[in-house]
Amino acid sequence: MSSQRAAWLFLTPALVVLGVFFLLPVIAALALSLTDYDLYALANIHNLRFVALQNYWALLQRPLFWSALGHTVYFVAVGVPLSMSTSLGAALLLNSPLARCKPFFRTALFAPVVTTVVAVAVIWRYLFNTKYGMANFALGHAGIQAIDWLGDPRWAMPTIILFAVWKNFGYNMIIFLAGLQAIPADLYEAARIDGASVWRQCRHITLPMLGPTMLMVSILTVSGYFQLFAEPYVMTEGGPLQSTTSVLYLMYDEGFKWWNLGSASAVAFLLFLIMFAVTALMLKLARRGGEA
Amino acid sequence: MRVVARLHRSRDLCSMQRVLWQACSMLCIALITSCGRAPAADHELTFWTIGREGEAVVKLLPDFERTHPGIHVNVQQLPLTAAHQKLLTAFAGGSTPDIAQLGNTWLPEMVALDALEPLQARVDRSTVVKPDDYFASIWATNMIDGTLYGVPWYVDTRLLFYRRDLLKAAGFDAPPTDWTQWRGMLATLSDPRRHTYGILMPTNEYEQLMSLALQESDPLLRDGGRYGNFESAGFKRALTFYVDTFRLHQAPAITNVEAGNPWSEFGRGVYAFYLSGPWNIGEFRKRLPAEQQGDWATAPLPGPSNAGIGVAGGSSLVIFRTSKQKDAAWQLIEYLSQLQVQQRFYDLLGDMPPRRSSWEGGALRGDPKALAFREQLERARPTPAVPEWERIANEMQLVTAQAIAGELTVDQAIAEMDRRTDRILEKRRWILDHARSPTGTHP
Numbered sequence: 001m002s003s004q005r006a007a008w009l010f011l012t013p014a015l016v017v018l019g020v021f022f023l024l025p026v027i028a029a030l031a032l033s034l035t036d037y038d039l040y041a042l043a044n045i046h047n048l049r050f051v052a053l054q055n056y057w058a059l060l061q062r063p064l065f066w067s068a069l070g071h072t073v074y075f076v077a078v079g080v081p082l083s084m085s086t087s088l089g090a091a092l093l094l095n096s097p098l099a100r101c102k103p104f105f106r107t108a109l110f111a112p113v114v115t116t117v118v119a120v121a122v123i124w125r126y127l128f129n130t131k132y133g134m135a136n137f138a139l140g141h142a143g144i145q146a147i148d149w150l151g152d153p154r155w156a157m158p159t160i161i162l163f164a165v166w167k168n169f170g171y172n173m174i175i176f177l178a179g180l181q182a183i184p185a186d187l188y189e190a191a192r193i194d195g196a197s198v199w200r201q202c203r204h205i206t207l208p209m210l211g212p213t214m215l216m217v218s219i220l221t222v223s224g225y226f227q228l229f230a231e232p233y234v235m236t237e238g239g240p241l242q243s244t245t246s247v248l249y250l251m252y253d254e255g256f257k258w259w260n261l262g263s264a265s266a267v268a269f270l271l272f273l274i275m276f277a278v279t280a281l282m283l284k285l286a287r288r289g290g291e292a
Numbered sequence: 293m294r295v296v297a298r299l300h301r302s303r304d305l306c307s308m309q310r311v312l313w314q315a316c317s318m319l320c321i322a323l324i325t326s327c328g329r330a331p332a333a334d335h336e337l338t339f340w341t342i343g344r345e346g347e348a349v350v351k352l353l354p355d356f357e358r359t360h361p362g363i364h365v366n367v368q369q370l371p372l373t374a375a376h377q378k379l380l381t382a383f384a385g386g387s388t389p390d391i392a393q394l395g396n397t398w399l400p401e402m403v404a405l406d407a408l409e410p411l412q413a414r415v416d417r418s419t420v421v422k423p424d425d426y427f428a429s430i431w432a433t434n435m436i437d438g439t440l441y442g443v444p445w446y447v448d449t450r451l452l453f454y455r456r457d458l459l460k461a462a463g464f465d466a467p468p469t470d471w472t473q474w475r476g477m478l479a480t481l482s483d484p485r486r487h488t489y490g491i492l493m494p495t496n497e498y499e500q501l502m503s504l505a506l507q508e509s510d511p512l513l514r515d516g517g518r519y520g521n522f523e524s525a526g527f528k529r530a531l532t533f534y535v536d537t538f539r540l541h542q543a544p545a546i547t548n549v550e551a552g553n554p555w556s557e558f559g560r561g562v563y564a565f566y567l568s569g570p571w572n573i574g575e576f577r578k579r580l581p582a583e584q585q586g587d588w589a590t591a592p593l594p595g596p597s598n599a600g601i602g603v604a605g606g607s608s609l610v611i612f613r614t615s616k617q618k619d620a621a622w623q624l625i626e627y628l629s630q631l632q633v634q635q636r637f638y639d640l641l642g643d644m645p646p647r648r649s650s651w652e653g654g655a656l657r658g659d660p661k662a663l664a665f666r667e668q669l670e671r672a673r674p675t676p677a678v679p680e681w682e683r684i685a686n687e688m689q690l691v692t693a694q695a696i697a698g699e700l701t702v703d704q705a706i707a708e709m710d711r712r713t714d715r716i717l718e719k720r721r722w723i724l725d726h727a728r729s730p731t732g733t734h735p
Contacts, residue, residue, distance in 0.1 A: 039679055040723055042384055043405040047723060131552075151547070237373075239496070240547060241693070256377045258683055 033265035042259065055266035065267070067242065068250040069274075071157060075246065076225045079161045083221060084214075086169040091176035092206075106177070110170040117167065121234035124163050125150065150236055153243035160231050160244055167231075168224070172217050179213035180206070215286045219279050226275045247271045335363040335620040338389035342375040345393055345446075345607070348640040349628075356627045363620045376682075383407050390615040391624060393445060393607045396433040401679040402610070403436045409611040409618060412440040420626040425647045429604040433674040442608030443625050444646035446637070449602040449672045450503045450593065451664055453566040453576065455558070457587040467591035469599040471533055478542040481564040491537065491565035492558070494548035495696055498689035500567045503603045505530040506673045507595040513713070517678040518721045520713030522688070522706045529596060531692065531702055538696045545696050555579040558588070567593070569605070573661050574642040590664040604672035606646065644669075680716050687712045 033055055040047040059065045090109055094102055112120065127134045128149035136146040149159045183206065191201045207214075229252065232244040238253070239245075245253075247267060255264030341349055346369030353365050368389070370378050376398065382388045383405055394402060402408050415421050421443055423431055434442040454467050462481055468474035478490030493500045505512060508526025513519065521527065537543045551557075558566050559580045566572070576588055592600035609628060611621045627633060634645035635654030644665060645651065656662055675681055688709055695705040 036719060038719060039380075039401065039404060040719055042380075047719075049722070242690075256381075259380050 029265045029268060032262055033269055035262045037260075037262040037265075039259045051262070055263050056270065059263065059266055059270060064242065064245070065247075065250060065270075068245045068247045071244060072226060072228055072246045072248075074157060075161060075164070075228050076222060078158075079164055079225050080218065080221050082161065083165045083169050083225075084172060084218060086165055087172035087217070088176050088210075090169065090173045091180055092202075094173070094177055095180040106174075109173060112167050113170040117230045118234050120167060121163075121231075125235060128159055151240055153241045156236055156240055156244045160228075160235060163235065164225070164228070164231050168221075172221060175213060175217055176210070179210050183209045215282075219282055222282065223275050223279060226271065226278070247274075335617050337363060337365045337391060337617060337620055337624060339365050339367050339624065340370055340375075340379075340389045340392040341367060342370050342393050342395070342607070343372040344641065345643065346370075348637060348643075351640060352628070352633055352636060355633075356624060360620075360623055360627075363623065365624060380405075386614065388612040388614055390617050391609060391611050391621040394442060394610045395607050396430075396442070396444075396605065397675055397682055397685075399434060399442055399608060399610070400436055400677045400681065403439075403441055404679040407612055407614075408441040409613045409615070410439050410441060411443065411611065411622075414622050415440060415443070418626060421629050422647075425649055427604075427646055427648065427669045427672065429672045429674055430606060430646050430669070433604055433606075433677070434608050436677055442610040443629060445607050445609045445628060446643035447646045447669055447672075448569050448605035448644065449665060449668050450499050450567055450569050450605070451602055451668055452591045452593055453558070453568060453572060454589060454591055455561065455564045455587055456589050458561055458564045467589070468594045469592075470594050471596055474594045475533075475536075475542075478537065478565070479540070482540075482542040484541040488561060489544050489563055490542040491567060492551060492554055492563040493534075493537070493543050493567055494551055495538075495545055495693050496547040496689065498685045498692075499569075499603065499605075501531065501534050501688070501692055502675065502685060503567070503593055504534055506603050506675070507593070507601045511676070513676045513678065513684075513717075516724070517676055518717060518724065520684070520710040520717070522709040522713065528702060528706055531695070531706060534692070535695050535702055535705075539698075559584055570644050570662075570665055571642055577661075590661050592664050592668045600668050601671050601673060602668050604669075604674045606644075678717070678720060680720060683716055684713050687716070 034050060034052060035041075036049050036051050036055070093099060094106055094109075099105070126132070128136075130136060130146060130148045130151060133149070135149060140146065147155055149155050187205050187209070188201055191205060196204070227248050228246040229248040232238055232246060232249055233252075236244045238249050248271065251264045251267040251271070254260045254267060339349075346367055350367050353367065357364060379388075379392070379394075379398070379402065383402075388407060399408075415423060426444055427447060430444045430447050434440055434444065452467060458481060459465075459467065459477065462477070464477055464480075468477055482488065482490040505527050508524075508530055510524035510526030511521055512527065514521040514524075522531075538545050548554075554563070554566060555572075555575055556579060557563060558576070573590070577585065580588070593602045595601050609625045611618050611625070615621055628637075629647070631645075631647065631650050631653065634647060634650040635656070637643055638645055638650075639655055644662070645656070651657065651662075651666055656666075675685075678684075691700065691705050691708050691712070694700045695702060700708065
């Protein structure tokens with residue numbers, strides 16, 4: 001009994017911090033999403049009305065919410081596989097016994113992760129400038145007509161995806177690298193003795209052994225990519241023609257541009273529900289795949 | 293910091309005491325010196341500026357601080373893109389400045405928050421700020437429900453920049469005064485095959501359409517700002533004229549990002565007209581070669597029947613209600629409202645002064661390019677003074693972009709604008725009907 005009490009005592013600081021800085025704000029945001037908290041309520045709290053689920057209902061009827069969700073899903077569906085395969089490819093190359101200067105390349109490939117997104121965005125905006133950018137300069141040499149990377153609604157999202165993948169793949173690469181190094185060498189040795197090719201070694205040893213790492217990385221990446229915000233904020237400000245407005249960007253606009261905090265909280269909870277459903281589905285699929 | 297470092301090093305009590313004594317005496321000296329310095333600047337004013345005005349105003353302030361020795365002004369420059377949320381966040385956090393520059397479309401929002409100090413009593417006592425000398429419609433944008441909250445700092449209206457030589461070559465001796473004439477000139481001057489257009493109106497800006505719409509007598513909102521009035525005959529005429537300009541290929545359907553460098557393209561004759569604001573007088577003077585300076589001119593905006601009505605834009609100076617130094621802040625407003633200071637401000641930045649007498653001297657006097665602005669400012673019209681206006685104008689622009697792209701007809705577009713506007717104004721209607729607003733400014 002007394003040891004249990006001591007355990008609670010030790011846990012208290014952590015629980016208090018969690019409660020004050022996580023649980024309380026979440027509950028407050030949930031309560032906020034059921035009201036129409038806006039500019040008028042900010043001026044005088046008597047102007048606050050309880051609207052039950054009307055914020056959610058209004059959102060579901062807004063075309064902009066659906067298009068923002070569409071852009072976010074597009075970003076996740078293309079960005080996550082691209083980002084993960086880039087990470088895995090880089091990790092495999094770094095893990096190869098043939099690789100030279102490993103520490104240098106490991107640092108270089110990880111560098112984009114630790115640089116600030118704003119500083120990097122300045123460079124990327126130059127790279128993808130329609131008239132003076134290096135990307136169009138290279139395309140011009142290949143005889144391809146210039147592309148308005150950030151100004152054309154069809155090209156803006158692919159550019160953002162490219163930017164996000166380049167910015168983030170280093171992080172997963174490090175995790176994959178750790179996973180690769182944890183695979184026992186004798187498995188490969190046995191495979192070599194049996195005469196398995198490099199490709200078959202990769203398919204039947206590396207990938208299955210990386211399974212749990214892969215699942216974790218994919219869940220982390222999916223939930224991270226659903227929260228797309230900084231990239232369009234610094235590169236395109238949600239444009240052109242709102243083609244890079246993500247769900248989180250919509251929330252930012254609602255909350256901090258127009259100060260409709262009630263509606264913005266509703267966006268946040270809808271996004272949370274969607275992310276929760278997607279990750280639950282991924283876990284379930286992975287479990288079923290594991291049993292089979 | 294140094295005291296703390298020393299405390300770490302000194303282990304024995306004796307040196308500890310010595311350190312404490314030193315610390316005490318240092319504190320005393322600090323207190324005495326600060327007391328001695330106090331009268332030198334007993335008012336630290338915080339002044340928030342938005343955009344490039346901040347860079348110019350710091351050049352005007354040394355004179356102010358010399359003539360007002362007790363006041364020191366801290367200028368904080370906010371970028372335009374972040375200013376709006378910064379102001380709202382500051383209000384929510386109770387950290388508003390003493391004095392700020394505020395665009396006159398943002399004023400109603402700050403008034404709805406009850407964040408601003410009414411200024412009428414100070415204006416009545418003032419020997420500098422004379423309401424009669426200000427352009428009436430600009431002054432009116434600072435009156436919300438009969439109470440004055442700001443003093444105009446600079447003014448802005450949108451009108452036509454045009455290529456005199458191109459018009460002349462096409463057989464037009466004078467700029468257009470009404471929409472029918474204008475349409476005719478646009479048709480003559482546009483040739484999509486040669487990539488020349490009559491006019492440039494970037495599709496992601498709402499000011500052009502708003503300027504056209506304000507020329508009609510129908511208000512943009514009806515019933516005291518309770519509902520949208522976009523389905524009125526007047527707005528429909530303005531929108532039809534605007535959208536037709538794109539459909540007839542008399543203006544390219546591009547945003548201002550794609551427009552890139554409109555000044556050099558205007559100089560090359562890609563556009564014969566450019567609907568824009570006063571800052572472009574300076575831009576054209578700077579960017580076009582000397583031999584072309586005679587080729588361009590400005591003209592009042594053509595209207596449905598006659599020219600010269602536009603939007604009353606610009607920025608005002610406001611004092612925040614929570615400021616503890618309102619008198620000092622008012623002295624700064626009076627200083628910035630002086631004729632010579634306004635003229636210097638124009639020389640520095642090209643921001644047009646709001647007082648008629650400021651136009652009678654300095655660089656503005658007899659400037660032919662500024663004359664059209666002077667004329668139009670007398671007849672400018674304010675935008676609806678509701679806090680939601682910025683958002684409504686944004687939606688108006690988004691729906692209009694769809695109409696230009698051919699996704700909506702004009703009738704569908706105005707119905708959609710009214711639908712969106714009525715939804716945005718729902719809360720305002722409720723407040724008005726329940727009369728719960730804190731200031732009672734919304735009876």
